[in-house]
Amino acid sequence: MRSVLFVDPPAFCTTLEGLVAPALRARPLAIAPPAADRATVLALSAEARLAGLVPGMPVRKAQRLCPDLVVLPPNPKLYARVSRALLEILRVFAPTIEPRGYGHAFLDLTGTDRLFGPPQDVAARIRREAAERLRLPLSVGVAANKLVSQAAIRVDRRTGGPADGWIAGPLEELLYVPAGNERKFLAPQPLDVLPELDPAMRARLDEYQLELIGEVASISETALCAVFGRQGRMLRSRAQGIDPRPVLSPEQQSEFRVVHTLISDTNDLGALHPLLRLLSERLGSRLRRRGLVAGRLRFEATYTDYTTASRTLPLAESVLDAELWAAARRALALASTKRLAIRSLALTLDQLMQVDTQLELWAGTTEREAAGRPGPIALQHVIDRIRSRYGARALRSSCLPISPGATR
Numbered sequence: 495m496r497s498v499l500f501v502d503p504p505a506f507c508t509t510l511e512g513l514v515a516p517a518l519r520a521r522p523l524a525i526a527p528p529a530a531d532r533a534t535v536l537a538l539s540a541e542a543r544l545a546g547l548v549p550g551m552p553v554r555k556a557q558r559l560c561p562d563l564v565v566l567p568p569n570p571k572l573y574a575r576v577s578r579a580l581l582e583i584l585r586v587f588a589p590t591i592e593p594r595g596y597g598h599a600f601l602d603l604t605g606t607d608r609l610f611g612p613p614q615d616v617a618a619r620i621r622r623e624a625a626e627r628l629r630l631p632l633s634v635g636v637a638a639n640k641l642v643s644q645a646a647i648r649v650d651r652r653t654g655g656p657a658d659g660w661i662a663g664p665l666e667e668l669l670y671v672p673a674g675n676e677r678k679f680l681a682p683q684p685l686d687v688l689p690e691l692d693p694a695m696r697a698r699l700d701e702y703q704l705e706l707i708g709e710v711a712s713i714s715e716t717a718l719c720a721v722f723g724r725q726g727r728m729l730r731s732r733a734q735g736i737d738p739r740p741v742l743s744p745e746q747q748s749e750f751r752v753v754h755t756l757i758s759d760t761n762d763l764g765a766l767h768p769l770l771r772l773l774s775e776r777l778g779s780r781l782r783r784r785g786l787v788a789g790r791l792r793f794e795a796t797y798t799d800y801t802t803a804s805r806t807l808p809l810a811e812s813v814l815d816a817e818l819w820a821a822a823r824r825a826l827a828l829a830s831t832k833r834l835a836i837r838s839l840a841l842t843l844d845q846l847m848q849v850d851t852q853l854e855l856w857a858g859t860t861e862r863e864a865a866g867r868p869g870p871i872a873l874q875h876v877i878d879r880i881r882s883r884y885g886a887r888a889l890r891s892s893c894l895p896i897s898p899g900a901t902r
Contacts, residue, residue: 676735681708
């Protein structure tokens with residue numbers, strides 16, 4: 495069973511400003527760009543939020559609502575320095591850490607129980623060390639996946655106390671959702687608790703008068719897909735507390751981006767398409783080695799004049815090499831709006847998920863297999879084994895499997 499922590503220092507930027515200048519600690523603080531005509535608030539202290547201010551609000555409006563507001567410019571060097579110090583504390587306990595902006599991070603503690611004890615104990619130790627060494631308060635959510643560990647903190651900040659389905663630890667801001675309680679924990683909560691819920695999707699849910707996460711979780715996948723398309727399936731899974739996204743370090747995330755600078759600038763598809771094939775094969779191999787699938791491909795091209803063009807496309811969940819190559823060629827066609835030659839290409843995969851939560855994609859018998867012929871997924875694995883033994887050049891594109899709907 496996975497154990498994931500989400501570390502979230504409340505009001506990180508304004509808290510640090512208060513540590514640097516103690517006289518500001520009880521004052522309503524806002525962080526905003528200086529001398530900008532239409533500057534908006536980037537971060538707020540708890541006192542400023544109590545005055546009704548929200549991030550993204552124009553500074554002038556915030557000052558009208560809160561005349562005592564102290565507006566400070568961002569201090570990225572301070573925020574980065576403290577974030578690095580916090581990461582040094584976290585690295586002692588977690589083999590894999592995924593930073594999420596200043597001071598925030600996901601930690602995967604799966605398999606570390608024998609070294610450090612249960613994840614709740616690790617979270618408590620992290621909080622104590624951050625308080626003693628950095629004087630930094632932390633909220634820590636503990637759950638079986640990234641979604642619920644992050645949602646636990648959002649619930650606590652909305653309600654100010656324990657919610658049904660989760661347990662408060664010995665320290666007030668240590669929030670633990672036991673494995674198996676994810677759906678029960680989320681069901682009575684408002685949709686705002688779901689992290690990274692698309693605003694357009696939220697507005698559409700409002701139109702259907704859906705306010706609670708449990709209401710969305712009870713709707714069939716077919717009905718949600720009829721309204722939201724492919725995103726409906728993900729919405730239902732998230733509402734049920736299912737999140738197959740792995741915790742990936744920056745080094746691991748960088749594996750799923752490949753960049754190639756051409757020897758000679760060109761817009762000849764006869765040269766660009768084979769290159770995209772090689773880049774796609776490289777990404778596909780990395781995905782399968784880690785047991786992951788990707789939900790989206792991003793294509794970027796840099797032209798001779800150093801301008802750029804990009805395009806993002808959804809991916810089929812099996813993510814075979816042929817599918818990646820087809821998506822890359824289509825993205826190139828959609829992004830190429832200039833006649834200038836291309837200087838470099840980049841492909842990036844994101845929305846990564848563990849494949850073991852989608853066994854139907856990798857198991858079962860297809861019509862091809864029933865007829866004695868290998869299906870595209872089985873054939874892809876055979877190709878991977880051949881390349882692993884004999885090298886990447888052992889097979890060329892004529893051997894690539896084509897899944898239903900993919901094109902050469």
